[in-house]
Amino acid sequence: MLKRIRSALVMVGECVRMSLDNIRGSKVRSFLTLLGIMIGVTAVIALISTVNAVSGSLASSFRSMGVGTLTVSVTGSDLKTGLTAADLAKLSALDEVDGITPNVGLNVSSVSYGSTISTELTASGRNAYYFVLNGDMVVQGRTLKAFDDDNATPVCLISAEAVEAFFYGVNPIGEVLYVNGMPFTVVGRYEEDTGGGISAIFTGSPDIIVPYTAALRLNGTDEITSLTVYIADGVTSDRAKSALEDALDALFDFEDDTYTVTSMDSVEDTMQTMMGMMSTLLAGIASIALVVGGIGIMNMMLTTVTERTVEIGLKKALGAMPWQIQAQFLIESFMLSMMGGLLGVAMGVVLSMVLCNVLGAAFTLSGSAIALGVGFSAAVGILFGFAPARKASRLNPIDALRSV
Amino acid sequence: MENETFFDMRGIDKDYIMGDEAVHVLRQVNLQVAEGEFLSVLGPSGSGKSTLMNIIGCLDTPTAGRYILKGRRVAELDERELAQIRSREIGFIFQNSQLLPRLNALKNVELPLIYAGVGRRERRKRAMAMLERVGLADRMDHLPSQLSGGQQQRVAIARALVGNPAILLADEPTGALDQKTGRQIMQLFRELNAEKRTIIMITHDMNIAANARRVVHIIDGMITEGGGTGDA
Numbered sequence: 274m275l276k277r278i279r280s281a282l283v284m285v286g287e288c289v290r291m292s293l294d295n296i297r298g299s300k301v302r303s304f305l306t307l308l309g310i311m312i313g314v315t316a317v318i319a320l321i322s323t324v325n326a327v328s329g330s331l332a333s334s335f336r337s338m339g340v341g342t343l344t345v346s347v348t349g350s351d352l353k354t355g356l357t358a359a360d361l362a363k364l365s366a367l368d369e370v371d372g373i374t375p376n377v378g379l380n381v382s383s384v385s386y387g388s389t390i391s392t393e394l395t396a397s398g399r400n401a402y403y404f405v406l407n408g409d410m411v412v413q414g415r416t417l418k419a420f421d422d423d424n425a426t427p428v429c430l431i432s433a434e435a436v437e438a439f440f441y442g443v444n445p446i447g448e449v450l451y452v453n454g455m456p457f458t459v460v461g462r463y464e465e466d467t468g469g470g471i472s473a474i475f476t477g478s479p480d481i482i483v484p485y486t487a488a489l490r491l492n493g494t495d496e497i498t499s500l501t502v503y504i505a506d507g508v509t510s511d512r513a514k515s516a517l518e519d520a521l522d523a524l525f526d527f528e529d530d531t532y533t534v535t536s537m538d539s540v541e542d543t544m545q546t547m548m549g550m551m552s553t554l555l556a557g558i559a560s561i562a563l564v565v566g567g568i569g570i571m572n573m574m575l576t577t578v579t580e581r582t583v584e585i586g587l588k589k590a591l592g593a594m595p596w597q598i599q600a601q602f603l604i605e606s607f608m609l610s611m612m613g614g615l616l617g618v619a620m621g622v623v624l625s626m627v628l629c630n631v632l633g634a635a636f637t638l639s640g641s642a643i644a645l646g647v648g649f650s651a652a653v654g655i656l657f658g659f660a661p662a663r664k665a666s667r668l669n670p671i672d673a674l675r676s677v
Numbered sequence: 678m679e680n681e682t683f684f685d686m687r688g689i690d691k692d693y694i695m696g697d698e699a700v701h702v703l704r705q706v707n708l709q710v711a712e713g714e715f716l717s718v719l720g721p722s723g724s725g726k727s728t729l730m731n732i733i734g735c736l737d738t739p740t741a742g743r744y745i746l747k748g749r750r751v752a753e754l755d756e757r758e759l760a761q762i763r764s765r766e767i768g769f770i771f772q773n774s775q776l777l778p779r780l781n782a783l784k785n786v787e788l789p790l791i792y793a794g795v796g797r798r799e800r801r802k803r804a805m806a807m808l809e810r811v812g813l814a815d816r817m818d819h820l821p822s823q824l825s826g827g828q829q830q831r832v833a834i835a836r837a838l839v840g841n842p843a844i845l846l847a848d849e850p851t852g853a854l855d856q857k858t859g860r861q862i863m864q865l866f867r868e869l870n871a872e873k874r875t876i877i878m879i880t881h882d883m884n885i886a887a888n889a890r891r892v893v894h895i896i897d898g899m900i901t902e903g904g905g906t907g908d909a
Contacts, residue, residue, distance in 0.1 A: 280793070280795075283797070583775070587775050589760065589763070591789040592760055592761070592763045592765070592789055592793060594760040
């Protein structure tokens, strides 16, 4: 038994050496063959680790943005289609709630300053409390104050984009912007602390912020349909959510389907699930490349078997067992595939570093992606090497030698 | 030991099916070879001598008849056991030496030992000794393309001998060589036979066959004993 194991080891060692010789003997062809596997593995690794990195940085920006907040979105009933300022006051008064920011979207058709008109800016109504939390984003002028909320003062704060659009070389503070024809005096300028990259899409602020009461007036309504609730310190998101739901139920006379309360936890969960599906899908697409690469290897090995008929016959005449011939070809296709796999891992890592850099996500080396790439190429080598190796081992030595 | 018939063929038939017809390549071949013999099988092309060699070398099995090699009935062996016999009992020498072009002389000679599972160091030692025996001690690291035809055939002989087989089986060993080189190879064969190696040589060339101590003729798949030439 020991002797047989030893002889098998001797054999495998020689096979590795012979395979290397053969691969080296036809460099161009071997390279073209392993290119398929290399591209497949590169694609799998780059896609998986990029998606992982992006979803990781999205999750962390969600967390930083959503810690301790709930989002309420109101669909309303026939009798009551939204929340009023008085309702907001009631909700703010809850023990579990620290404060509330209404989010009144403005349908901006145009913003103008003197003769400059822009139709591409966004505007939204917020309140003083919003700046209690986000005060440090204001870099010039003042924030919104309680009296702005109460009086619907026609003032606004503007983003860097808006400054760029209207106030090139001009101090914007004190100037008047017309939003949908209504004058607003600029009282402050803010710059967003965007994490850059993809997360900005989700955390982005509007270009112009006005008091929510002024926004409501511009919209011709006094009802709020979207708001962010900040949870009081030491209160869990679940407890705040149920307290909020009780209060909202009372406001809407216990009618069903009048509002939804979303916590960032659940958004993050949904997000993770989506990213997981995306990553599986992309890996699936990329693995098609691996299958194609595998077929390339099989094709080359089948050609090799035909070309090396004499060699196979000779080796059989010299006493090679069928399994030894099979092992030689299997090891050769395995090694070819592994070389492609390892090159692919290197390329994939580089590519995903580049992609992460472009997308502004933090790159982390995904061990599982590398294991997957290497494992996959090994499997491809064995799977697609099997048929040619079997063919070689079954060659009749007489026929093989006769073709001299 | 001297007179033990370790090679015994009786009533060997070999048929091939070609289309609808059966072609009888070998008919009722009887052949016994004793250890230490130098036998030559002489026949024209198409006489079935290559088929006979394949059967002797356990590359092929007979359709009918009994072939006993060292006490084992070859017909009963499966592919694995045939490979084992080829590995242990037979040393092949082909017309075109059939060396692997990418391996140097030493590696080519080592090849049968790899399949026999011999370790690296032992393999090297035995291959080197065998190359020395055939007079190529200074050509071990040459590739086949860097060797002359005669030298290539010597490497092939070393390769056939390295596993210490019971029989050296040569198929037209001088077929691709010029006369002078052919004579040198035949000289080597005679020396090996003098060292008690059993040799069976297949050829169509009467002059080459004359080097053997015993010659049999094969014509149309049938063997006739041609009697000894030389000193048998």
